[in-house]
Amino acid sequence: MVFPLLQRAERDIKAGARRMLWSAIAIVIAGLIAGVGVCFVLLWAYLTLSVELGPPMAAGVMGVGLIVSAGVILALSLHEARQDRTDPPSPQPAPEPTAANPETDTLPSLVAFTAAFVLARYLSDRNTDE
Known part of the structure; x- marks a missing residue:
C-alpha cells in the first residue's frame, strides 16, 4: 500500500523538477534573445544617428540618452521604495496566550520529521541498488 504511494510521489x-528546469531554461533563453534584440535596436539607432549627425555626435546622443534612461528608472525605483517605506503596516491583533502543552505541540513536527527521515533513507537505499 505504501510502496505505490512512494513511487507516485x-x-x-x-x-515537477523537470518542468521547473525547462521553465528556467526557457526564461534564460528568452532573456538572452531579448538582450540581443535590444543590442540590435541600439545599433540601428546609432547607425541612423551617425548618418544624420556624424559618428561623434551620435555616440554622444546615444550615451546621454542611455544615462537619462537609467536615471529615470533609478528615480522611479527609489520613489517606489520610499513609498513602500512610508506606508505604515496595518496593526496586527496580538495573539491570545494559550497554555503550551509540550506533548501536543511537538507531535506534528515529530511525525513530519520521522516521515521525511524514513522516506529519505528509503530513497537513498533505492538509488544505491540501481
Whole structure:
C-alpha cells in the first residue's frame, strides 16, 4: 500500500523538477534573445544617428540618452521604495496566550520529521541498488 504511494510521489517530484528546469531554461533563453534584440535596436539607432549627425555626435546622443534612461528608472525605483517605506503596516491583533502543552505541540513536527527521515533513507537505499 505504501510502496505505490512512494513511487507516485517520487514520479511527481521528478516531473515537477523537470518542468521547473525547462521553465528556467526557457526564461534564460528568452532573456538572452531579448538582450540581443535590444543590442540590435541600439545599433540601428546609432547607425541612423551617425548618418544624420556624424559618428561623434551620435555616440554622444546615444550615451546621454542611455544615462537619462537609467536615471529615470533609478528615480522611479527609489520613489517606489520610499513609498513602500512610508506606508505604515496595518496593526496586527496580538495573539491570545494559550497554555503550551509540550506533548501536543511537538507531535506534528515529530511525525513530519520521522516521515521525511524514513522516506529519505528509503530513497537513498533505492538509488544505491540501481
